[in-house]
Amino acid sequence: MNSDLRSELHKKAEQAWPDLELLIGWQAGYDDLHTTPVFIRDSAEISKLIWNPWCTQNLAVYVAKHFAASSGKDDKKIGVCVKGCDSRSLIALLQENLVARERFYIIGMPCKGIVDLRKLHALSGAARILSVQVNAEQVALKSAAGVLHFPLDEVLMRKCRRCRYPNPLIHDVLVGDPLTPRTDAHEAYNDVAAIERLSLQERLAFWQGELDRCLRCYACRNACPLCVCQDRCIAETRDPKWLTQYMHLPEKFMFHFIHALHLAGRCTECGECERVCPMEIPVALIKEALNKITLELLDFEAGLDPQRVPPLLTFDAGETGI
Amino acid sequence: MDTAIKFIAFDQLNSALDRISEQLDVWVPVASKDQKRVIQFAPYRPGMTLVLDHQTTLGPKQVVLPQVEALFRFDYRKSADEPSRQKVQLEDPHPPAPTLIFGARPCDVKGFLVLDQVFSAGPFVDGIYAARREQTLFATMVCGQQDSACFCSSVGSGPTDRTGSDLWITPIAAGYVVEALSDRAHPVMAWLQEAATELHVAAAGKVQEEAARQQVGNLAVDQCQQHFLQRFADTNYWQEVAGQCLSCGICTFVCPTCYCFSITDEMKDKHGERIRSWDSCMFFTYTLEASGHNPRPSRLERYRNRVGHKFSYFPEKYQGLIACCGCGRCIRNCPVSIDIRKAVQNLQGQNHACS
Incomplete structure (x- = not known):
């Protein structure tokens, strides 16, 4: 199934190329289970582009951080491939005037879900994974211990299992047919609701246990398409010095909760912060909790409508939600 | 025995x-x-x-x-003798x-x-x-x-x-x-x-x-010291191997051979400690100078330094010892799957045309 979509992607990229100076997509990584972003500057390299359930990175991360200030030669655009969730990050950047719509040519990829490598490794145990085949809704995992078959759904990322927007909400061209969303807003916040059912003490203990592992590598911040303070982060400023260099919990709490609060009403739930964490801290849950509140109080979800002004970027004396 | x-x-x-x-x-x-x-x-x-x-x-x-x-x-x-x-x-x-x-x-x-x-x-x-x-x-x-x-x-x-x-x-x-x-x-x-x-x-x-x-890995590191220096100014090469770098600190923090550190005085009232803490050459602040100038302003210079330190500067200083143990943690944990083997393997070869 993927080879058809891949040829369609190549064809549509070729067609768009005369108007592009750069195309950001995914290419094969160091093994079959890993993809890595590719920046195509020559049409001969379009054949490197791939599209499959391993294309995990949210390429919108490069849009504001690397290219927002660049101006195109001869009105040429930057092409970028986005999944449904990634497209919301782009829209959020547009909502905040951090990027200009006309600078980008958006290739939308309707997405059935991305495989969570951690779940594959959990299934294979200590045995080395030799290959993984995805056929329609089934996965065949071949490891040194033998071949395991299971439904694709079982190994999708958490964000995919709660996905409401499999189809890119903004695009210039679409690769493949639109898909049906798997959940609604009510179900999407089940993971947060489960944490909210804990007592305050239990919740504190949960986050103490999880955040204690934080290394302060800041991958969650740097992989976030909407963390746009770039090299001016509160976590690293020396003057004023908000955080010490100690690895105590208060430092880690402060960083993660500031990170989350800076994303209140902005986070588009692409899940990159959680995916990249080498210590597997479920940091996206903090942002989802804030999004749940934003939805309930202000009936707003970030990254849906480019024309709508995010609630925390505006002031409305007649606001009834709060 | x-x-x-x-x-x-x-x-x-x-x-x-x-x-x-x-x-x-x-x-x-x-x-x-x-x-x-x-x-x-x-x-x-x-x-x-x-x-x-x-x-x-x-x-x-x-x-x-x-x-x-x-x-x-x-x-x-x-001071007891001189209270001021x-x-x-x-x-x-x-x-x-x-x-x-x-x-x-x-x-x-x-x-x-x-x-x-x-x-x-x-x-x-x-x-x-x-x-x-x-x-x-x-x-x-x-x-x-x-x-x-x-x-x-x-x-x-x-x-x-x-x-x-x-x-x-x-x-x-x-x-x-x-x-x-x-x-x-x-x-x-x-x-x-x-x-x-x-x-x-x-x-x-x-x-x-x-x-x-088991022969684990097939990276050739002969002469990587010199090849790195030849590649140093080839911006297109570094764009090719690390253009996607997000400049986070994972690769350095999980690395058994990375040792760069920062020293800070952490004080509360009149007491404190001078602490040494892991730093990361991937961070913008790593080479940020007091003047505001940063000799490694972008992720490309920072990633290049990481490769250079391990495969060129370190062996040059320490009798050819490569400052990499091949554990693969930087590759496995990189959010965008940057592969240091590829960065080293291709050091040798034709420079990209300068643009």
Whole structure:
């Protein structure tokens, strides 16, 4: 199934190329289970582009951080491939005037879900994974211990299992047919609701246990398409010095909760912060909790409508939600 | 000498470690309580379940070079003779206790051989590191769990590399066969009660033979020192290998050979500590100068420096030793799957046209 979509992607990229100076997509990584972003500057390299359930990175991360200030030669655009969730990050950047719509040519990829490598490794145990085949809704995992078959759904990322927007909400061209969303807003916040059912003490203990592992590598911040303070982060400023260099919990709490609060009403739930964490801290849950509140109080979800002004970027004396 | 070889049955592992930990601080690989796949070295406590069939997420670097450590404590006190003046009193950190790192891999130990060059081999000796290193023993395990990111054989090590280890552990069907590699290991060997049988030793030999046959990785590092320098100014090359870098600190924090640190005074009222903490050359602030100038302003210069440090500047300074142990952690954990092997492999070759 993927080879058809891949040829369609190549064809549509070729067609768009005369108007592009750069195309950001995914290419094969160091093994079959890993993809890595590719920046195509020559049409001969379009054949490197791939599209499959391993294309995990949210390429919108490069849009504001690397290219927002660049101006195109001869009105040429930057092409970028986005999944449904990634497209919301782009829209959020547009909502905040951090990027200009006309600078980008958006290739939308309707997405059935991305495989969570951690779940594959959990299934294979200590045995080395030799290959993984995805056929329609089934996965065949071949490891040194033998071949395991299971439904694709079982190994999708958490964000995919709660996905409401499999189809890119903004695009210039679409690769493949639109898909049906798997959940609604009510179900999407089940993971947060489960944490909210804990007592305050239990919740504190949960986050103490999880955040204690934080290394302060800041991958969650740097992989976030909407963390746009770039090299001016509160976590690293020396003057004023908000955080010490100690690895105590208060430092880690402060960083993660500031990170989350800076994303209140902005986070588009692409899940990159959680995916990249080498210590597997479920940091996206903090942002989802804030999004749940934003939805309930202000009936707003970030990254849906480019024309709508995010609630925390505006002031409305007649606001009834709060 | 076969009598010196010991055996620990699987169900005797904890009782053996209980005995050793009465004498030494013991660090062992354990899974995190909530996320079972995150494995780290932690101080051993009775009843712990060790994870010995996986590479750890973080190596044991922190046992000798902690992520944060106090170099000294200080205290401002009023001078009794002259109340308008303050005196600074300094207090040294506690001396390190004898420590055993149990269940490290050859790549983990190779990391320390790199750190030693900088901190303890001279001419400049870091007293705190050297003291701790002197007190640390390694019980290393033959490695049978390579994956597609591993390349230890390419950088002068391998799954059966015993260099730097004091005890050598070979897992067999019934338990672990333990050999002494250094004189320092003898007290630990004496605390192990069961001698290995000939069958155990023969089984261990087979496991080691099998592991020794593995050629892990096929990266060629000959002359990478010079090739790097030739590539230095080839911006397009660095764009090609690391254009997607997000400039986070994962690769350096999980790296057994990265040792760059920051020094800060952390004070509260009149008391404080001068601490050393891990830094990362991937961070913007790493080379940010007081003037505001940054000689490595973008992720490309920073990534280039990481490759250069490990494969060119370090071997140039330290008799050809490559500052990489091939553990693959930087590759495995990179959010955008940057592969340092590719960055090194392609150093040789035609420069891209400068644009």
